[in-house]
Amino acid sequence: MPKMPETIKSMENLLSMLDSLMREPAPFWNKFYGDRTKGVPFFADKPDENLVSFVEAGALQGGRMLELGCGPGRNAIYAALHGFDVKAVDLSEEAITWAKERAVEKNATVNFTLGSVFDLSPQSEYDLVYDAGCLHHLWPHRRIGYIEMIHHALKDGGYFGLTCFAPGFTEMGGAMEISDWDVYRDRSMHGGQAYSQEKLREIFGGYFELVEIRMMKECMENDPVFGVPFLWTSLWRKHSKG
Numbered sequence: 001m002p003k004m005p006e007t008i009k010s011m012e013n014l015l016s017m018l019d020s021l022m023r024e025p026a027p028f029w030n031k032f033y034g035d036r037t038k039g040v041p042f043f044a045d046k047p048d049e050n051l052v053s054f055v056e057a058g059a060l061q062g063g064r065m066l067e068l069g070c071g072p073g074r075n076a077i078y079a080a081l082h083g084f085d086v087k088a089v090d091l092s093e094e095a096i097t098w099a100k101e102r103a104v105e106k107n108a109t110v111n112f113t114l115g116s117v118f119d120l121s122p123q124s125e126y127d128l129v130y131d132a133g134c135l136h137h138l139w140p141h142r143r144i145g146y147i148e149m150i151h152h153a154l155k156d157g158g159y160f161g162l163t164c165f166a167p168g169f170t171e172m173g174g175a176m177e178i179s180d181w182d183v184y185r186d187r188s189m190h191g192g193q194a195y196s197q198e199k200l201r202e203i204f205g206g207y208f209e210l211v212e213i214r215m216m217k218e219c220m221e222n223d224p225v226f227g228v229p230f231l232w233t234s235l236w237r238k239h240s241k242g
């Protein structure tokens with residue numbers, strides 16, 4: 001690979017330099033999805049219980065949806081079968097291949113796209129942006145641009161749905177709350193960064209109005225929906241103009 005220029009002349013140069021301190025995500029996630037039979041809870045082809053409850057309650061009523069870090073596509077496919085026109089993005093080729101296979105099996109039409117969420121620049125196009133477990137794997141220095149991208153992506157009054165690690169459930173498969181600075185001190189996300197409710201309000205509150213935040217409901221293997229007890233689920237709304 002050609003060596004990157006090492007002079008920091010722009011914010012993008014600075015972000016790339018910080019990226020280079022961390023593990024490259026695509027090889028990790030490709031390996032992670034390489035064995036589909038391992039017992040990872042979210043490998044089950046079931047949508048998030050919170051997404052289903054908002055759709056069933058009529059709070060989310062179709063339209064255009066962008067899913068960020070869609071993995072093998074369980075939420076994107078559910079949404080496509082419930083009235084949404086869905087684009088779903090992930091940087092893992094293994095995940096996108098799997099998601100496409102599932103969509104064919106379920107006769108769902110989803111625009112599954114291989115790529116990084118950092119390279120997206122949609123403008124007021126979406127009624128719903130959804131992130132199930134992607135944000136907590138993103139490096140803090142990329143988060144500002146990520147949130148701004150989501151804000152630009154949404155139409156006025158559009159919704160942003162997020163599930164992410166809540167602190168304090170490491171024994172169940174959750175993650176620790178580590179400070180943004182610790183990520184760089186340790187050069188590691190420690191398997192994912194848990195967010196306190198205060199931190200979520202602090203980072204998203206300037207862009208969105210909070211509709212609901214609660215812990216995800218735990219669901220059993222034979223339930224038709226997915227839920228684990230160590231994640232926050234939250235729904236945010238972009239302020240309408242006027």
Ligand SMILES: C[S@@+](CC[C@H](N)C(=O)[O-])C[C@H]1O[C@@H](n2cnc3c(N)ncnc32)[C@H](O)[C@@H]1O
Pocket residue numbers: 025029042043068069070071072073074089090091092095115116117118131132133134137138
């Ligand atoms: C915990 S998994 C969740 C997958 C899926 N949302 C689900 O719940 O079934 C996190 C996903 O985020 C993806 N991801 C991480 N960083 C990304 C990036 N910069 N751009 C796109 N996808 C990313 C990973 O490849 C992985 O599929």
